[in-house]
Amino acid sequence: MSTSIRGVLFDVDDTLVDLRAAMASMFSELSAQWLRGHSAEARQRAAVAFAGDIHGRYERYLAGELGFGEQRAMRFVDALAEIGVAVPEPAVLEEWNSLYEAGISGRWAAFDDVGVSLDRLRAAGVRIAAVTNNVADYQRRKLSAAGLAERFSAVIGIEEAAAPKPAPEMFHAGARAVGLDPSGCAYVGDNPIADGEGARDAGMVSVLVDRGGGVEAPCGVTKVASCEAAVDFVLGRCSRVE
Known part of the structure; x- marks a missing residue:
């Protein structure tokens, strides 16, 4: 890593x-x-x-x-x-x-590769939180229904920042929630603007998950095909990174 x-x-x-x-x-x-x-x-x-x-x-x-x-x-x-x-x-x-x-x-159900990918990060000592353009309680319910809630130390929703993604305040609130500077975090999302450019401009390592193919990654954003590949990248295994 x-x-x-x-x-x-x-x-x-x-x-x-x-x-x-x-x-x-x-x-x-x-x-x-x-x-x-x-x-x-x-x-x-x-x-x-x-x-x-x-x-x-x-x-x-x-x-x-x-x-x-x-x-x-x-x-x-x-x-x-x-x-x-x-x-x-x-x-x-x-x-x-x-x-x-x-x-x-x-x-509500998780993609097949998500649970094991999150567990790999946790096993490596990586802190995990969610930063989402919805209210936190609603998204906690969603993560719970998908069997993922217990893996997250925090869920940051739109009520906890002055503006939604791609505003940097959302990403910075997520970094604070895991006790790190933005430069010590990677952000993984599927939207090239709200997630990709937003995380990049907030000073984070930005990773774009494009499961279907065909989405162009903004400059300075690493594109991968799955959460599993995103974790490979974060952990320093780049064989599945575009």
């Missing part, structure tokens, strides 16, 4: 937990009445539109322009519009949102 890296901070959604798959699955189940009669391709397109947040509703939530439930309902409407389905009545949207919130936690 590099002697300069004593802590690793992780993004949660789509780095540790396969949130897109969970969201797409939940959307498809709850939206069956609106998707009925559409082709398999159209149903898939709608699910991808919801999970992928095609109009950036979550960014508006982070900016304080939308509530958490409101941004989700708007994503539902966006997904239906993608295949030409009319907007449901407000009461229907509210019920859909409630059913979604009640069921989504049962679909």
